[in-house]
Amino acid sequence: MTEPPAPPAAASNAAPTLDAPPPAGVAGGPGPRSVARRATLAGTIVSVLLILAIVFGSRMLQDFDSALLPYAVATVFLAFGVAYRYTVWISAPGARRLFKQGWRSLFSADNIRKAPTALPGMIATYLGFQKFLGARSHARWAAHQLIFWGCILAALITFPLTWGWFTFTSPSGAGPGYAMRIWGIKVIGFDSLNILGWLMFHGLDIAAVLVIPGASYFLWRRMKDRGAMTGQRFAYDLVPLIALIVISVTGLLLTFSSIFLHGGGYEFLAILHMVSVVFTLIYIPFGKFFHIVQRPAAVGMQLFKYTARQDEQLFHCKRCGQLIDTAPYVENLKGTMRDLKLNFETWTEYCPRCKRVLRGTAYLSDVKKGFN
Template identity: 40%
Template sequence: MQTRTRSLLYGASAAIVLLLLIAIGSRGFHWFDATLIGYAVGTVFAVAAVTYKYTFWIARPPTGRYWRRSWQMFFSFANFRRYTVLIPKAIITDLFTQDFIRKRGWYRWVMHQCLFWGVILSCAITFPLTFGWLRFTQTVTGAYQIWMVGFPFVSFPADSLFGFLLFHALDFTAALLLIGLVLAFHRRFHDLAVIAVQRFRFDLMPLVLLLAIALTGLALTADSAWLGGAYYWFISLTHQIVVVLWLISLPFGKFFHLVERPATVGVTLYTQITRDEAMQPCARCGTEFATVRFIRDLKQTLADVGEDYTLPAAAANIAVAEQPANTDALWWQDLCPACKRVMRGQAMMATISPEGNQFL
């Protein structure tokens, strides 16, 4: 209960901080566009819910231990000198290029890249506009002036190539998103392995909402360009509704892994650094099979969640070199995978007959 309450407080604090940033960036809401208030309210609720779920997630013993260890290693000057390029490389390969997906197949990689960059770039454009941090004004010469958090940034002719690309940036990201969505729906409707395990609310509904967002967003441009804005109010309201629904569903659906994914950089850091540390020998055969730090963290995590994986040393007929401080028994995690299989087999044979293995 304390963890949940703490996460609720973090979520409320994140929402308050975002509201303060909106007020500061829009100069006391002076440049805040009231017609976009639905997006802003949905974003505030989404930030609160995402923060709540994320802090609750990292409060779990396994995630929390990885989280703390990762930051300890990140702020270590010795590690920084030895692994200077590790973090930038992990950020690029794990987050931006997603090489781990490319190894599973080019189809899935292209699909994920289109979805990832379509969502990220759309959010990077939409949120500053919604919060009043980014706005456009027209100068006396007819050029457009970009303002960032109340400060003039750059001006450009409205009919320039830069202006065209800037004004249609969300159309380009929507088109990129549509490519990823077409590939995703094709895979989910034709891949039998995916069909067998997918769930409508968790797997399909976020994609449906993204499809509605992309189509209604493109429809706004089409209505303005070809229909003279005849249906602009209805389309914009529909677009705002589906965007708010997607934002609110973000913490509870498949796309929450967009928020979780950066934490995997810490896992990469943990794995790489501990690889060069002292190894843990098996308590039965002496074979080194994992790092001492990993086994120690694993034992502490199991103890935190109330799991007891201790074995009597006498029953295993093992001389234990290093025992946990809080027990006189051998930990199952002190054994290598091969010895675990042997001991499981011995236990099964002992269960079949007290005389031992009758098949040999």
């Protein structure tokens, strides 16, 4: 049996700068300047589209609340940052291949015909309930679920209100009867004194109650768990959690001030809450929260692997016969290595254990014998 060639002894992990030439060995890929221009264009287009959506969705700003202008501006920066970083991310050979394969699987008529329930099931289990986290720790899964659903609820309420898409109007001007309108069209009428009205006006408080214990658990874990402390970075790992807690606590304090303190300290709390929200929205594309944007793309990759398994397109280790992954996935990995000119793609045909054995054998036969 011919052994696969050993990988290079060392490789540089330095990230290229915008002024640096493309990394050696990346053939056919766009250079850093080209990627930056493309990402800037994508960010600009998305930002302009969002501004137009705000203008037209609020009926030419008729329903737009000027007090929420800082939040709206922050969402425009958020849109630019997400589009910019997403474009940079999928410009890398590995991410680009996975991205294309994922979307191809999502829109494949053959996949829909063979497994019509696979995609909805993966969206529910992989994106919604994130069952893969439960395999690591039930506590971490529960905390992640609290943060996830709290943030989803907050986003569904905050963004449309900020953009002027949702409005709550009262014929009397002070309630208790209110009407919720979307784009100026009445959707539902409710009494602010019943349970539905309470839920309507306290949705963000419910979101805060969900987020605080989840974020606090992860913050406590990062302060106490040695494994988590080893590689954590303050700006990347701790700031997002602190920001979520500050947003949630200040939001609850606003409600507390209006109900129990007759508005005492409300202005200061409102400014503090606004600053924390704006900072977090701008931070999302450039910090740990960006994985929220990346995660949906992984569903397509999971579907790509799932359909291959259903067709029994499996790839086994050439040395021991252990199952590695699906054959299309391994071939996709080989293609990425060819794109990067990593001349040891044959190693993808072996399981991790056999790779270690082959490396050890090569060391004993080709290196250590020189010391005899």
